Amino acid sequence: MDDDYKSAKEAFVSDLTGSSIIYVNLVSSAAVASLLLHAAVRSRFNIKPNLFIEWLLLVVPLLLSMTVFALQPTRLYSSLLFAAVVIQTTLPSRPEAPLLSDSNTNVQDSPQSHSRQRSDGPAPNSGSRHVTIRPLPALTIYRAHMMLMTMLAILAVDFPVFPRKLAKCETFGVSLMDIGVGSFVFSQGVVSAIPILKDPQRLAMPVVPKILSVSKKVLPLVVLGIMRLISVKGTDYPEHESEYGRHWNFFFTMAAVPILEVLCHKAMTHASISFVGFSIALVHQLALSLTPLQEYTLNAGRIGIISSNKEGLVSLLGYLAMHLIGLATGTVLLPASPSEFRRLKRSLFQKSKEENPDANSNKPRFRQNDKIAIELFSYAALWWISLGIVSVLNVGGGVSRRLANLPYVLWVCAYNTSFILCYLISDVMFYSRIPSNQSSEISGGKRVSTPSILLDAINRNGLVLFLAANILTGLVNLSVRTMYASDAFAMVILLSYSFAICGLAWIAKTRRLWLP
Secondary structure: OOHHHHHHHHHHOOOOOOOOHHHHHHHHHHHHHHHHHHHHHHHHOOOOOOHHHHHHHHOHHHHHHOOOOOOOHHHHHHHHHHHHHHHHHHOOOOOOOOOOOOOOOOOOOOHHHHHHOEOOOOOOOOOOOOOOEOOOHHHHHHHHHHHHHHHHHHHHOOOOOOOHHHOOOOOOOOOHHHHHHHHHHHHHHHHHHHHHHHOHHHHHOOHHHHHHHHHHHHHHHHHHHHHHHHHHHHOOOOOOHHHHOOOOOHHHHHHHHHHHHHOOHHHHHHOOHHHHHHHHHHHHHHHHHHOOHHHHHHHOOOOHHHHHOHHHHHOHHHHHHHHHHHHHHHHHHOEOOOOHHHHHHHHHHOOOOOOOOOHHHHOOOEOOHHHHHHHHHHHHHHHHHHHHHHHHOOHHHOOOOOOOOHHHHHHHHHHHHHHHHHHHHHHHHOHHHOOHHHHOOOHHHOOOOOOOHHHHHHHHOHHHHHHHHHHHHHHHHHHOOHHHOOHHHHHHHHHHHHHHHHHHHHHOOOOOOOOO
């Protein structure tokens, strides 16, 4: 790559200061609005599974929100909502039918009972001491949208059509790409709740065997991190060292955090998981504020392996805090009742068996989406209020993804909890009324756990698709001088790129391409 162009490209994504939290929320809101439009279309038209329609309704609005309409997010959001309302109110609805969930779950009693879905589990006297979980459409949609926005942004950021205020900030500030990195870790935490829900006693098991087991699971991420490092250095690809460091990259962070989680298991048996996560974020911020750690991270020279990768190493505690708070969110979202895991944990670690011989006897028969929504709202309000307080007090000097400081942790947690709540509400209020043959059909006789086959497919093979997106991004940048491309040319490339990624997901919609 030409040295002058490489320097110009690095400058193109350097020294940026972002925008505002409200603006990022407005841009992101296209995801929820597109989902409502999709629900309206599926409830009024007898549409068979179709890649193009799913891509047009669910993916193109996300791409438009960060490119053509990025400077006018309310116009896009309002247009999508207006179209959804017109379709919903002017066209006759199709006959309602009970929704079918994933093949491993029960049929709901009626669309109106969607907020209290049956939760199968062992008989009350079976002696089983675990939390019953089931596939959840809201979680699938949330993870798929998070992955989609990330894959779209990593290529779009290389074009001028992607506003600079949406690109990653140099040190302090907020942007769409800044929230995307943290959302990845938070999402990882949510699904990391599954093994603990299935076996809460895992928290008290010996640490070393768990570390070995987790290390095997994250090995693919380590391999991807090494592959990225080699490819970037080997092709002289433009890189931004102040993001994570000279050799560190986000794959290494994603691999390290689950291992660090295991070290917190003992504390999680005595205190709430969200409290443990917040405590780590607070200790991390105190270290940044009361010691030379922040000055070292931002200004020290890169001498030796540690200082060369200081950003990636120092930010680990902040990302661990996000992961744990995401895990706590998973223990609320995934069970049939938001308090089910807390009751079982108390029975296992804080009470004798004589005091509570059968924790499963209190298991709810139906999924209590109303109570789950209320608790998610409470957590979202807590994180937003906390973020407001630390902002007024200027704690940490502002939001910093580079440091993963306390304001950044609180912002990531507030943002993701709020959007999960929105997806849960939309699932209960809108998708519950779509006929079953419209919401859960998939080729090959298998049923999916979300009303969108495309979103289910993206969630199913997220890691493979993310790898493919990185490869395609690299190929485009090696073939095209993206920072000099016109907006029209950029949109042709970005639309083709997004359709190719969705096409790969669609081809593999009935199977996992890689299960690490």
